Amino acid sequence: MKARALLGVLFALLLIAPAAIGAYPLAVLILILHYAYLGIAWNVMMGFAGILSLGHALYVGLGAYVAAALYASFGLPALLGAVPAAVVATLAGLGIGALGFRFRVNGVYFALLTIAFAEFTRILFDHMGWTGGSSGFFLPVEHGHTNLIALRGPPILFYYVALGMTAAAFVASHALMRTRLGYAWLAIREDADSAAASGVDVFRARMAAVAVSSALTSLGGVFYAFYYNNMYPEQIFSMARSIEIILAPIIGGLGTLFGPVLGSFVLTLLGEGTTSLLEHFGLAAPGAKQVIYGLALLVIVMVRPAGLWPWLARRLGVGRDG
């Protein structure tokens, strides 16, 4: 109950926040919500089902490119384009999953496979003419009108879309963990042999985790495309993005529902704070954010290996995964 009340307060604060803050803090909040959302999506695979993916940029990129290309070529609104985007990303995920799980490529070896596919795809898009190749793909920037269905409008529109996506993903993963499938995932994460001996079809449950995670992640990609209006293969499919996606849930707490959200707040504020501080002193240090992220990860892994949220939840006296 207490956990729900706290979540309610946080959500209410985020709902009214845009009225009280300026353009820059709003942009930071959008970034926080975006990474919280991607963290929740990734957490379904790693945190719940115990499948390590270090190539989630693949699904972000596929979602972004498919929805953006459909909009640019056929005028398909973003919310409709999200469907084929999710389908393409899910098929890619299922392909990698089938390959990995069928041939018993597990753990770090599976992670290497996910990196490989993200990299292949990056190189493919770098050389694919009709999406602009390595010089990027751009959406026309339209000022002055707001259209939710097409995801065209001012930053505040994107803020509420990001908030809605994050809240929906949170509620959905909460609900999933109380189903047969959710239990199957946790069992597989803890011990795949025991899970199988308990009647869990390990292959199917793993494939389901990949499908849910890749579909959710691709929707984050659709958001990315329409928010930034530009995408470059070397950025959107990059290893660095895959790493950035997984930092928030690791720092917040793997396998917890609220961990990715908390982790994203902490990390993004740390990163943006450092950048602003350096700018304030007239220093330009490219890569400072990455250094801060690395340090934060180091500290967490040494001091709170289970992540911030389990520790904070105990402090607050709320359920471990509330």
Next chain:
Amino acid sequence: MADVLLAARGLSKSFRGLKAVNDVSFVVNKGEVLALIGPNGAGKTTCFNLLAGAMPPDHGAVILEGRDITGFRADQACRAGIGRTFQVVKPFAGLSVLDNVAVGALNAAKHVGEAKERARAVLDLLDLGHKVDEPASSLTLPDRKRLEVARALATGPKLLLLDEVMAGLRPTECDRLVEILAGLNRRDGLTILLIEHVMRAVMKLAQRIVVLHHGEKIAEGAPEAVVRDPAVLDCYLGEAEL
């Protein structure tokens, strides 16, 4: 002649040329407790793995209630009605005791709520009812052994395979578990196949014994007869318990 629940027919399995199980056949009748014994390395656990679908046999067949389940995966074997424990216990360490058993119970339950109820009932039966909310990782070895039995039992098996669940238990704990299992067998007619080194438990529980040695069946019969069988005594020579 009693009804046959499970028939192992000519099971063989080799690992890199080593015949772990060689042409082993036996039946488990409905409602009986059958013990599978033999010295270390006799192929007992491999035999279990073949029955429970953890690995496919090279040759032979596994028939459950007249249905050929040879080559079933572990989850398929479980759904077909074979519940098993692991010799080296494999609890879901990060989950609560209740959730551990609920995973097993979901095999037989329609939804999560029902599975939790079932899990509670099974845990009560195994004297773990007061530990439902503890993480499985905090349990002692004897409790983990019982948890392993509870998880297998919760799947609602027709045949329960127990792999050395008595090992590491103190005599009183062992007697208690024997009592619980004997109760399940008598009251609910649960059929049990157990691998066991603790002869005190075997002699109390088993109605028949199959003896494996070097992957081959060397004896089979009533407990009293089997432990006097010269071939059995020979393979156990030097081991104190027989």
